[in-house]
Amino acid sequence: MQYLLMLYSNENGWSQMTPAEQEQGVAAYGAYTQALKTAGVLVGSNRLQPSTTATTVHVADGKSQVLDGPYVDSKEQLAGYYLIDVPDLDAALAWTARCPGASHGTIEVRPVWYM
């Protein structure tokens, strides 16, 4: 089954880190990504630009509304995702706990709608 791991974290955290801490953080994610690859469970992943770069679009009555900013304005924002393919939820949760994002933020795990 495929699960989407959505990484939410406080965006200010990153800019407040020293370059050495940032480098260590990136390396931890790199190691985690590699571990997913090695286990053969990684389908895809990306880190996102901060939510200040977000734009939202909604079409109503044939007119599109385009707004600057994220859909939900909160302190913790979607910062990236992993899409993994594992046998069950327990396996997905075990991998989620290993993600550095589970320590410095919160990760929402959602099964992919199977078509």
Add this chain to the structure above:
Amino acid sequence: MTLDSAAQARSTADAVARRSYGKLVAFLAAALRDVAAAEDALSEAFATALADWPLNGCPANPEAWLLTVARRKGIDGLRRRRSGEAAAAQLQILAELDEAASTVVGDAAIPDRRLALLFACAHPAIDAGIRAPLMLQAVLGLDAKTIASAFLASPSAMGKRLGRAKQKIREAGIRFAIPACNELAGRLDGVLDAIYAAFAEGWSDPDGTDVIRRDLTAEALFLAGMVAGLLPQEPEALGLLACMLHAEARRRARRNADGDYVPLAEQDVALWDAAMIDEAETLLLRASALGHIGRYQLEAALQSAHVERRRSGRTDWTPEVQIYDALLALSGSPVIALNRALAIAELQGPRAALEIVDALGADGRLVDYQPYWAARAALLARTQAYPEARDAFDIAIGLASDPAVRRFLQGRQAVLPHCEE
């Protein structure tokens, strides 16, 4: 009803729940032969108490009061679920409850059926993976959400699995009894393994930032103490408690002031809890006098060998390796084999240990095991195979779920000398 009497009723109910929940559920479950029905009956009795006590005052003997009400709820439940003869037979058993409830003087007089309940929860017919959660819920009253969080499972899935296990106990007719002498040893292993599994889940968060997990080590210690107290002639029960006390005694030393992970060899022995270590040593001595060696006594002996460093400032690795040899012969576990290799590294050097670790790598079970890669990385670094060490550290970091351990591994990786490419 005044606010005061409501508050008093609640605090009395809380106190009874803390003091006697396990004994009350165990007693009811044994009589009803049904864990879920016992839990339901007791929780209904508590709800009735919270409505009744503020109006009529707290009873002098709240345990007896609760048992009487729970018994009535249990009978109602039985009548709903079963009909005819089956119910009649069970109602007979409930007469025992009636008698008990009328003679109970506080919690002390309730016959202690908790051990029987533990044996039912750890019955071989129950899926091994759900035994520890089932014990935590049935004997200690932890809710499914708390248990799910500690075992990294989803609350709804954990709730379902617990429900299925209780259904199995009822439908399969699992007995609530302490097994006879000839099968006790084999069955006791299941109970001890489940308690140790609960302890290990709590142990993975040694700095105790995660309250649920920290509590789990305390709950597991309570269960181990209870089993050792109720079965004082079982050396493995004593051994398990000794082993857990030794590990718990080092809790404060496992993190430095910055919250970073400190490996055993670098821990400040002054931070170890001397009273807990003494208790563990006494237990282990008592266990060894009973003349039956087993896995948990050996695990405790391993921990005990480290205590030597507290006295002499150094660790003697010869007995460590011997104990690992014995443990490996008993269990064949690749994790034990890995730890044995690390002890051998101290006696014979990293190359000898690496040979063992390489052979272990062929066993697929360790592929996702973070300590395997951390051990491999450390050994490779000691043989100056720096690029290979760096790769192994990368894998270990990627598999770590504890941020303090991750930082520790990154620190070790960062100080590897860089060689010219």
